[in-house]
Amino acid sequence: MQKITTFLWFEDRAEEAAELYTSVFPDSRITEVRRYGAAGPLPEGTVMTVGFELAGQRFTALNGGPHHRFNEAVSLFVDCADQEEVDRLWERLGDGGEHGPCGWLKDRFGLSWQIVPTVLGRLLDDPDPAAAERVMKAMLGMGKLDVRALEEARGGTG
Known part of the structure; x- marks a missing residue:
């Protein structure tokens, strides 16, 4: 329980x-x-x-x-298996709401959500500090998080 x-x-x-x-x-x-x-x-x-x-x-x-009223001090973090799940939740929960930066959105009721692919944690924890920094920089420039772009940033190709 x-x-x-x-x-x-x-x-x-x-x-x-x-x-x-x-x-x-x-x-x-x-x-x-x-x-x-x-x-x-x-x-x-x-x-x-x-x-x-x-x-x-x-x-x-x-x-x-x-x-x-709801505010960003509390949000619901959703650990997404892949880009398909990120895309689906970003659209469904953000419909009638407000899309924000770095995977954050407010739904039509004002509740804040973080729609985050599981891979992001691994990429940010990369043992190469320069790779992790590139991922962080890429993430900070995104609204909806893009798995491929984050992985490319880690490898230095994004």
């Missing part, structure tokens, strides 16, 4: 967000939807929380009103 669950505060689109996220990641599902009763801060019957799993990890989304 997962001891810690990520809790995400949305103004009023928690269910829509959970539906998007669970459609993007394999092994994902909505597990429960709770609604506000008469005593709630939002109208009775409005979705209060949505429990969902992404790739087997539990999350809870709350419709809590406009009091708190």
Whole structure:
């Protein structure tokens, strides 16, 4: 059992967000939807929380009103197996949102994601400091991360 669950505060689109996220990641599902009763801060019957799993990890989304907004201080880091996965997630999660530098994006709900190919860690940890520096420089100039360009930068051909 997962001891810690990520809790995400949305103004009023928690269910829509959970539906998007669970459609993007394999092994994902909505597990429960709770609604506000008469005593709630939002109208009775409005979705209060949505429990969902992404790739087997539990999350809870709350419709809590406009009091708190997402910012880049917290992001969800996605370890991508290959360029195909990077491309798919970059497009799906970034649709209606904002693409940023170095593999970062904000989705249409304002939640920040880091869409990162697994190979990046290996390239940045290269025992040759000059190769690792070339990879870092290449990454800093990218929006969506490009595996081939990063590998070329490591070899000094990018």
